[in-house]
Amino acid sequence: MNSRLALAVAAALALQGCVKTYVAPKGVKTARVNVSASGDLRLCTQNTQYALSRSPDNYVEVPSGERITLTRSFYSQGYNVSHSCTAGISFIPAAGQSYYADFDLRSERCILLVFRELPESRVGVGLEHSLGKRDYCAN
């Protein structure tokens, strides 16, 4: 029983991945990202990776005014075939702006895109012009 408990604790710690959750430092202006369609994202900023804490209305807070990378990992299994992928995208959030992250799976590939939220538009979002290639975090 003790070994099962120890295994469960070890598994929980391993799954947690020792990644800190991002908390904006005092005085840092932030932007918000709607993650209702993307699932849980990771943030890479200043060469450090963070988990993101989701608010009850499915938004996460990210730093603004600098290029950041958001990533989303996916794993699926079926018919003795497993598939995993990690999609990422970088952009420069504007302070106070809200964004919409969209994760899409097609032809065994995964894609993560970020749009600006535009409540006045019929489709609710518009193009974000600062999108760029993802950065890879060392830490």
Added chain:
Amino acid sequence: MFRIIAATLAVSLLSGCATGYHSAGNPLLGWTGGFWDSKGPGELTLVGFGGNGYITQDKVAVYLLYRCAELAQAQGKPHFRIYDSLLSAVIDRPLDRAFVSPVTGKPLGQVYMLYEDQPSSVTFDAAKVLAQYENEVKGPKTQ
């Protein structure tokens, strides 16, 4: 006896049938796949249909388009347009057929859908789609 009947029924259900037309949340059959939808962003609705390894991509495309037509009719909207991605919706490049691709060897179709009151060259007529594919989706009506 009841257990034997239940077990037999379960085995027959589990024995490699292609995904039928039903909700992915169906408690009996949802494990094989099915349709789902979610609202947003804006007026868009994301509609999906996931199949198992026994259903063709063409069939999933028909089921997906049929589900879109059902949703449009339920909303009292006679027409709708579909997009293969949110990016296509933003730049307004609609599809003329539902998009389906394999994920882990199983066909997965999903489209963003926008309801329309008026027809145009890029909209589907919900009533026509339902009539065209009813037999294929629900099976021929018995007299």
